[in-house]
Every structure is written in C-alpha cells, then in structure tokens.
Amino acid sequence: MPKIGMEPLRRAALVEAAIIEIGHAGTLDVTVSQIARRAGMSSALAHHYFGSKDQMLVAAMRHILTLFGAEVRAALQGNPTPLQRIEALIRASFSTRNFQPEIIAAWLNFYVQAQTSAEARRLLAIYRKRLHSNLRAGFRPLVRDPDIASETIGALIDGVYIRQSLHDDALAGGDAVSLILASVTRIIEADPRTS
Amino acid sequence: MPKIGMEPLRRAALVEAAIIEIGHAGTLDVTVSQIARRAGMSSALAHHYFGSKDQMLVAAMRHILTLFGAEVRAALQGNPTPLQRIEALIRASFSTRNFQPEIIAAWLNFYVQAQTSAEARRLLAIYRKRLHSNLRAGFRPLVRDPDIASETIGALIDGVYIRQSLHDDALAGGDAVSLILASVTRIIEADPRTS
Amino acid sequence: MPKIGMEPLRRAALVEAAIIEIGHAGTLDVTVSQIARRAGMSSALAHHYFGSKDQMLVAAMRHILTLFGAEVRAALQGNPTPLQRIEALIRASFSTRNFQPEIIAAWLNFYVQAQTSAEARRLLAIYRKRLHSNLRAGFRPLVRDPDIASETIGALIDGVYIRQSLHDDALAGGDAVSLILASVTRIIEADPRTS
Amino acid sequence: MPKIGMEPLRRAALVEAAIIEIGHAGTLDVTVSQIARRAGMSSALAHHYFGSKDQMLVAAMRHILTLFGAEVRAALQGNPTPLQRIEALIRASFSTRNFQPEIIAAWLNFYVQAQTSAEARRLLAIYRKRLHSNLRAGFRPLVRDPDIASETIGALIDGVYIRQSLHDDALAGGDAVSLILASVTRIIEADPRTS
DNA sequence: CATGAATGAGTTTTCATTCAT
DNA sequence: TATGAATGAAAACTCATTCAT
Numbered sequence: 001m002p003k004i005g006m007e008p009l010r011r012a013a014l015v016e017a018a019i020i021e022i023g024h025a026g027t028l029d030v031t032v033s034q035i036a037r038r039a040g041m042s043s044a045l046a047h048h049y050f051g052s053k054d055q056m057l058v059a060a061m062r063h064i065l066t067l068f069g070a071e072v073r074a075a076l077q078g079n080p081t082p083l084q085r086i087e088a089l090i091r092a093s094f095s096t097r098n099f100q101p102e103i104i105a106a107w108l109n110f111y112v113q114a115q116t117s118a119e120a121r122r123l124l125a126i127y128r129k130r131l132h133s134n135l136r137a138g139f140r141p142l143v144r145d146p147d148i149a150s151e152t153i154g155a156l157i158d159g160v161y162i163r164q165s166l167h168d169d170a171l172a173g174g175d176a177v178s179l180i181l182a183s184v185t186r187i188i189e190a191d192p193r194t195s
Numbered sequence: 196m197p198k199i200g201m202e203p204l205r206r207a208a209l210v211e212a213a214i215i216e217i218g219h220a221g222t223l224d225v226t227v228s229q230i231a232r233r234a235g236m237s238s239a240l241a242h243h244y245f246g247s248k249d250q251m252l253v254a255a256m257r258h259i260l261t262l263f264g265a266e267v268r269a270a271l272q273g274n275p276t277p278l279q280r281i282e283a284l285i286r287a288s289f290s291t292r293n294f295q296p297e298i299i300a301a302w303l304n305f306y307v308q309a310q311t312s313a314e315a316r317r318l319l320a321i322y323r324k325r326l327h328s329n330l331r332a333g334f335r336p337l338v339r340d341p342d343i344a345s346e347t348i349g350a351l352i353d354g355v356y357i358r359q360s361l362h363d364d365a366l367a368g369g370d371a372v373s374l375i376l377a378s379v380t381r382i383i384e385a386d387p388r389t390s
Numbered sequence: 391m392p393k394i395g396m397e398p399l400r401r402a403a404l405v406e407a408a409i410i411e412i413g414h415a416g417t418l419d420v421t422v423s424q425i426a427r428r429a430g431m432s433s434a435l436a437h438h439y440f441g442s443k444d445q446m447l448v449a450a451m452r453h454i455l456t457l458f459g460a461e462v463r464a465a466l467q468g469n470p471t472p473l474q475r476i477e478a479l480i481r482a483s484f485s486t487r488n489f490q491p492e493i494i495a496a497w498l499n500f501y502v503q504a505q506t507s508a509e510a511r512r513l514l515a516i517y518r519k520r521l522h523s524n525l526r527a528g529f530r531p532l533v534r535d536p537d538i539a540s541e542t543i544g545a546l547i548d549g550v551y552i553r554q555s556l557h558d559d560a561l562a563g564g565d566a567v568s569l570i571l572a573s574v575t576r577i578i579e580a581d582p583r584t585s
Numbered sequence: 586m587p588k589i590g591m592e593p594l595r596r597a598a599l600v601e602a603a604i605i606e607i608g609h610a611g612t613l614d615v616t617v618s619q620i621a622r623r624a625g626m627s628s629a630l631a632h633h634y635f636g637s638k639d640q641m642l643v644a645a646m647r648h649i650l651t652l653f654g655a656e657v658r659a660a661l662q663g664n665p666t667p668l669q670r671i672e673a674l675i676r677a678s679f680s681t682r683n684f685q686p687e688i689i690a691a692w693l694n695f696y697v698q699a700q701t702s703a704e705a706r707r708l709l710a711i712y713r714k715r716l717h718s719n720l721r722a723g724f725r726p727l728v729r730d731p732d733i734a735s736e737t738i739g740a741l742i743d744g745v746y747i748r749q750s751l752h753d754d755a756l757a758g759g760d761a762v763s764l765i766l767a768s769v770t771r772i773i774e775a776d777p778r779t780s
Numbered sequence: 781c782a783t784g785a786a787t788g789a790g791t792t793t794t795c796a797t798t799c800a801t
Numbered sequence: 802t803a804t805g806a807a808t809g810a811a812a813a814c815t816c817a818t819t820c821a822t
Contacts, residue, residue, distance in 0.1 A: 006802070026310025029224070031795060042804050047797065105310055111360055112307055115221020115300055124361055151366075152374055156347070159354025165306055166319055171346075179347055186381040199822080201785060226812060237787050242814060394801080396806060416700025419614070421791060432808050437793060495700055501750055502697055505611025505690055514751055541756075542741070542764055549744025556699055556709055561736075569737055576771040591781070616816060627783050632818065 013039040018060040023102025085138035099173045143191045208234040213255040218297025281333035289368045338386045403429040408450040413492025475528035489563045598624040603645040608687025671723035728776045
C-alpha cells in the first residue's frame, strides 16, 4: 500500500533512528539493518531513500546540527545583552537534549566521520563558524580581542563536551555551564573594551 | 633474520603501524592485514602476538599515552616554578610529535574506542587524572581553587586538540599554546592565592 | 524465480544438502560454502536463514530424526500384533533410506556433535526415548521384563547400525534385520510372559 | 639439550595427550598445539615425531586398541572355560579404563576418523576381527552357529558402548556387562551345540 | 633434539548493496 | 512505494605445517 508523501516521514524516521543507534553503540559501526529496523522499515527502503549508508549518516549529522542551530536561534530570541547572548550559546550547547550520552556519543563519532567524509567535514566547519561568529557578536562590545575570546570559549565548550563522552566523573550540565561562564567572566574582566 | 626475542620487536612494530594506519585512515576501521602489512608481517602473526584486534588497538593506545607521559616527565625535569610546570604540560600536549594529524586522529578514535572498550576507557581516565593532578600541582601555589583551574585548562587543552582533527583553519601548535597560556594567566590573575 | 515464501524451500534445500555433504565427507568438517553450493545458493544466504553453521547442523539432525519418526509411525499403522510392532521398528531402522552410507555417516557424526551441543544431545535423547518406549510397548505383552528387553534390542540396533559406518564386510539391510529379530525371538522365548 | 632415547617417551606422551584432549573436547577438532602443550612440548616437535596430525591421531587410535588388546589377553590368561572366555571379553570392553567418558568419546571419534582415513578404518577392522574371532572361539563349543552368535554379541557390545557417549541415563559398567551376558546366556540356551 | 617464528590457506560470519516483484 | 531475496566482498581469526637456529 504505497502512500503519498511518505518520503519526508521515512527520512526523518531513519535519521532519528540512526542517531539513536549510533549513540547506543558509541560507534559508527551500526548496520543499516539495525537503523532501518528501529525506524520500522526494511534496509532496502533505507537505501532507496538515502542511496548509501554514508549519505544517511551525513543526513543524521545535518539533523543534529540543525536542531542545535534551532536551539541557538531560540535562545537568542528577544533582545539579549551581549553577555546574555554568550550565556545563551553556552547553555544551548549543554541543554538537556544535547547533553544526553547518546547525543554526545553521536557527536563524537561525527568528528570521526569528518576524517573521511568531506561533506561531514564541511558540516562541522559550518557548525564551528556559526558558533564562532555568534560568540564574536557577543564578545565584540565587551572585549578588545573578540576573536581570541571566541576561539577560547569555543574550544572550551568542545573540550568540556567531548570529555563527557567518557561518562565517569562527568560534570553535570549545570556545572559545565558554570565552568565556562567563569572563563567568560575572566576574559571580559581581563581584557575590557574601554571605549 | 634473528630468530629469538622477536616478540617485543614485532609488538612494537605492530603498535607503531597501527597508530599510523589509524591516523591515515582517520578511523578504527583499519584491517589487521593493513596494519600487519605495514609492520612487515602476516596478519596471522599479528594475531599470534596480540590475540585479537582489540587488544592490539588497546596496546597502541597505551603506547601513545606512554609516550605522552614520558614527554611530560621530561618537560617537568629540573626545578620548574609552578607556572613553568603548567606551561610545560601544555607545551607537551602540543609538541611536534603529538600535534601530527595522524596522532590527533588516532587520539580522537581512542575516545570512540572508549565508548565500547572498558580498557580503553580506563586508559583515557588515567591520562585525564594524571593531567589533572599535574596541573593542580602547578596551580596550587598560585590560585585559590586549583581544582577548577585544572579542570578548565584540561578541558581547554582537549578542546583545542580535538578541534585540530578537522585540519581546516587549524591553529599552529604555537598558537594553540599561546591561547591556552593566556587562559592560565587570566585564571591566576583573577583568583590569586593571597597567602 | 519465485520471490516470496522462499524461506522454507531454502531451509529444506540446505538441510538436505548438509546431510548429503556430511555423509559424503564422513565428517562434520564440511564448510558452509560446500553445503550452500550444493543447495544452489551463496553461503551468505545460508547464514541468513540459519544464523550459524551449528544451527544448520542441528536442523539437519532434527530433519533426519523427523524422517525416521515418520517412517516409524507409518510402519506402526494398522493394528499390528506386539511382535509385528517390534519388527516394524527394527525394519524402519534399517530401511533402504536409513541404511544408506551417507545417512549412516551423518548419524554417526551427530553422536559426535552431541558431545558438544546440548541441543544435539537433547535430540538424540528424544530419539532414544521414543525408540525405547515403542519397543517396550511391543515387549510388554510378551515378556516379563520389557525394559531390559527394550534396552537390549535398542542397543543392538544402534550397534549393528553404527558398525555399518565402516562399510567393509557390512551386513546387508536384510541380514541386519534378521540378526536382530533372532535376538527378539530368543528374548521372548527365554522370558515368556505367563499370563 | 638433546637427549638420547627421547623419541619413544615423546611419542607416548603425545599419544596420551591426544586421547585426553580428544576425549575432553569430544571431537577430533583439537589442535596440535593443545595436544603438544598437554604433552609438555612444542607443536613443532609433535610434527617432528609424527609428520602430521593425522598420523598422530592414528597412533593414538592404535594405542587405544593396543591397550584394549592387552587387557583382553590378560583376561584370557589361565585356562578359561569357553563361557569364561566370552565373559572375559565382555568385561574387558567395559573395564574401568575403557568405560571412562574420555575414552568412549575418543573411541567414538575414531569411528568418524575411519570415514576418512584408510589406516583408521584398517585398525577398526582389525579390532573387530579380533573381537569376532575371540568371541567365536568361545562360542564354538557352545552353540551351533558361533558366527552369528559372535556377530550379535559384538554388535551389542558396540551398541551399549556407543550409547554411553550420551552420558545421560547411562548404564553403569556392571549393568552393561550383565545386560550383554544375559544375551549370551540366551543365545547358548536357544542354540545349544548337541555334540 | 627442540623450539619460537612465521605464514598460506581456509572458515565462519557480517554487511552494504542490488533487484525482481 | 516497499520488501524479501540474494550475494560479493571482505574481515577476524585459526591452524597445520615449515624452517632457521
């Protein structure tokens, strides 16, 4: 019973399933069949929609980044002060959703995928550039060298985030945010824009 | 063709080859045959000496950590001031050797392996604990909360390091060190130990 | 090339092929590829349907036992006298089909498999129990100790059967039956039920 | 430190080890290394002494048959009556040594080996011929058709013996002997030699 | 005599992918 | 659109066997 307009639903289901499977497994070594089964369809159909496993993984990655982007945009709603802007970015990175072990593991594996797939690399580069320019927009009115400030905080976010993938002695989401915010404060105080 | 005492040589060759192969591929999905070929022997011999691919990968990881540990120990020679101590740790993390793309890629993949292998997780935990206690030893005379300071700098090191795995717009080793040292300075100035 | 409902056909073909291959080789050391080739498919498909070589061998064994069971049931049709009943059981054991060298060799190897596989052991135990209770049902009206009688004839059947696996100076199927029937007669005459 | 006269010791050790390993494993699928390790030497040496795994297995088989033959010869010492002679043969087959699970499993596997190896087949044929002629020598003065009698008892011995390989609901050694002796008695009584 | 070193050939098993229906 | 059927290719791992020492 073919249905009309199934395509976007199927694709979405597969992407969701892929993220969950990768997160559970902690590896990109999940089979297309596993993903398809979780998404409630045959692996053949998964191929029909994505052409190849790689493209499916890329789509999954794109999805995570899209969600993250949306979260950031939502957090920047209203008319935040520069500092609130920075804080919002940090909070988004460690939001309940993004801080789930499965998502962290998936994210980590996308770094690995980026070693092989140009498309994946491109996506991660975009994520990084966006984060960077968002942070810079926040820092510009506050410090003299907003580029360095953004680079530092960006790297710190990634570092704290990736460390979570080891589960043990992990930081709580809130602690992670505090740690980073403290760095933000220090940066601003140490290099105030004296205009 | 020496016929005795080959084991340590073979194991070393395999570990070296594994790191290089993983680095080149950017994945743990390298075959034992590839590794063995690079090490100049048959895959059967690789299995003979390591029992399984996993144990070989763990050995490779252990090797990287050992080398890193040695580098750190060497850097801490002499009678460094606390600040020099911290700087030495940071410099070691971004030494020419450790900052090679292959080593970075291998390191990244060990994070992935840690998702599955308890032994790998254990090794990474050890690395982290050592780095932490070394940093703390440096920070203790300088700041009031050496734990937070170490946690921050540790995460920053990891973040900067992992970001290199994307090769594009990468920081030079020296820039990485400067960036982190600036954070160290700020931490010390913001939270001086007033003894 | 039918495309649906292939599973039972494929499984049956594989089971048949497995029995033949094992019989020809005289060993369980036949490769899945050999079996699959004889069954006209790839070894991958064989794994797809059976999950593992072991499960395929167990299925083969189950098949042989099922056929044997059917043969016995057929032989017990009608309203046989107790003696006819016993004779039918013996004849079934040495029927043309069961007395083929391939089947004998396969059967022998299942004894070996039972040393390792609990499932195989279970199946052989079932076969033995059935044979025993069938024999006992025949002997009960005829002798005073039907248990011993059944145990003796059961062991004799197995002994004559297994000896065939050595092919040389083998007994013909008919001779085997006569030999065992003579024992049956002696047992009945020596220990008549004097009701 | 080469030693003189080691050969027979080494060979004996290997043969013993092979029987034990096969018995434990319940299969001929034991590795030469396992056997050699148990015999306290390298697998290379095992090859040196036997040329191939097969020849080693044949030697193991020959050893079992030799031991069995010795046991029989010992049992036939003195001046036994014909009936004692038969009884001695049966008892030897189920002696404590021969009735160990390991020996039974090894024996069973030699039947399998005989499917492939002509030498193994030859050895089993010899065993059978000897048993047959020994039994016949016992039966000749007692029954009119000693050939059939021997064939029957021989098959019964093999049947009872092989059935033990399934361990469950096994007969004790003594019960096995009684069961078979009862058959002997019946045969003699049913077909007395009336000279 | 004895062995550690070494490997070729093979085996089970897995999986992405294709295709007929 | 959807899938069961099917497979080629590869991977990890094993093992009997050889050989230099």
